[in-house]
Amino acid sequence: MRHIISILLENESGALSRVAGLFSARGYNIESLTVAPTDDASLSRMTLVTSGTDEIIEQISKQLNKLVDVVKLVDLTEAPHIERELMLIKVEAVAESREEVKRLVDIFRGRIIDVTDTSYTVEITGNGDKLDAFVQSLSSISILEVVRSGLMGISRGEKALG
């Protein structure tokens, strides 16, 4: 099963490689990983999407917790939570496809953020499924480039990691 593990870690050089190294050394897979400093500049927040049996996920959590740089950790998938991902996608936009793309962007509540004579660059957020669906809806359009941020997540309710 897929799990989203949210980690607060010391914002120190090497902290990211400790997490990444742990996954490769122990043969766990990483589907996506995002990381950036938080409002407290000494901390980074990392969201890591992985999958495995319950036993493997338990080991992953324990091994992550064991890293000296890891301050706190939560498996978001254990409780109600919100997932978001940002995608920037550059598509060919000529002749009648210009209208078609614009229509699809509206339906998916994205935004066109850059325009040339022959292309649009679209920004769209949502959970992974929504972004996949958007890409699929563009099947007749020529896609020039796709950039996805990887998933971020936060728990619902007032409980906070921090």
Add this chain to the structure above:
Amino acid sequence: MELTGAQIIIECLKAEGIDYVFGYPGGAVLHIYDAFYAQEDVQHILVRHEQGATHAADGYARSTGKPGVVLVTSGPGATNAVTGIATAYMDSIPMIVITGQVPKQLIGNDAFQEVDSVGITRPIVKHNFLIKDVKDIASTFKKAFFVATTGRPGPVVIDIPKDITAEKTEFAYPSSITMRSYNPTVKGHTGQIRRAVEMILSAERPMIYTGGGVILGNGCEQLIDFTRRLGYPITNTLMGLGAYPASDKQFVGMLGMHGTYEANMGMHGCDVLIAIGARFDDRVTGNLEKFCPTAKIIHIDVDPASISKNVKVDIPIVGEVVQVLNDFIKGLEATEQKPNASALQKWWQQIDEWREQDCLKYDRESKIIKPQMVIEEMHRITKGDAFITSDVGQHQMFAAQYYGFDKPRRWINSGGLGTMGFGLPAAMGVQLAHPDELVMCVTGEASIQMCLQELSTCKQYNLPVKIINLNNRYMGMVRQWQEFFYEKRYAMSYMDALPDFVKLAESYGHVGMYVDKPEDITAALEEAIALKDRAVFIDFITDQNENVYPMIPQGAGLNEMILV
């Protein structure tokens, strides 16, 4: 007063009560060596290879419980230390390794003798640091010692660029430290402890299985008390030998791949398994699917990640061994319930039957020296009270099986990584920590050649270690596997072109002895031990075809031993 970074490093070591540093100089650490020159509080032991420094510090740590300290230069100094760091990591040994680094502004430029020491050592340390500011040296050392010695101990590397060791700042060593991201659990969960005590007392066929964690956590006294109160059988892992006296009748011997018949059968047949400071290593469990098929398992460990990693347990308890065992003992005292005497009596009867198998028998009348004879004789002469280090191979297993350790921290071996070359330098560290005690290194003619250069260090510092070379002219353990599993195709396991070890020892200024008859074993050992201030190398010419029994082949269960 302002001190240089190098002086601060020395002050930090002093503040931590460090008496020895094992090291080897080079460009990146010359400022630090200069600071050593100017003081006498911390003694520097010059090894002959950085691997030797790490194993010596490791032996020091294992035999004392205090952290071992290593100092090496950048680049090749650091890479040579890697094997020793990994060895300490696998066995959870507290160690501080200071590696020199190229000056800050050169980092990343492929500078002379630059390697990414933090990157290389990352997977084999508990934690590591790259210091970037002279002001951070003191606090980093405080953190490093704290992390290395608390919780589940382990090696910590501190990488220090050369320029920082020349810069100056005010020195103040922090008296205490808290780290928001690191605070190991100390006390076990009360509810879990209550449930565990109930389960322990309800057992009909109990087994206590303990590992290196009990020794590292200084919990042996509590373990003995707990075990004796219950009257249950106890087995130790290779790393746990000495935690419970081997001469006690409740001790059923070591378990695992070369464990005793009674220990492995007892594991296989038990209904409640009490695992303490042990990590269910594959050399201990055999085939996991066949492991302890009828047992409920209680597991006590300071490291949560050790619990249910290989074997799913029923009652996990995270905490320090001393605390948890004290709570167990209190729990036993507080309840009316007693162990089930009649079930226990039947269980002991069964165990005694297994014991009659006499799984460690060997040809005691042999005209060729059997390696077991040497170890048994060592035990008899030293009354089981020597410090024994070992290398890796058959000799290691023979030492573990036949020496009979009655005290903790006497058996010093590389269990997790299985590092050939560990024995001699480890013995140096042990000897420095215990100058008046007898330290013996049990080795093989292959292993000893991996860190042989340290004979020179022994001479320089007058370390009178006794090297017991069980010379079978084979990488015996490799040969044994080839005999059993590769139809006797002895590929590359024959040790050709061996040196004359007697002359070799003599050329380093030590005493060399050659023994090839069983009847000469006693006199040789006694003579060597009597030479209190000389290192002695005894080359015992042993039976080439001897194997270690019992043996659990890979993939088999603990009840599927090959017996002699």
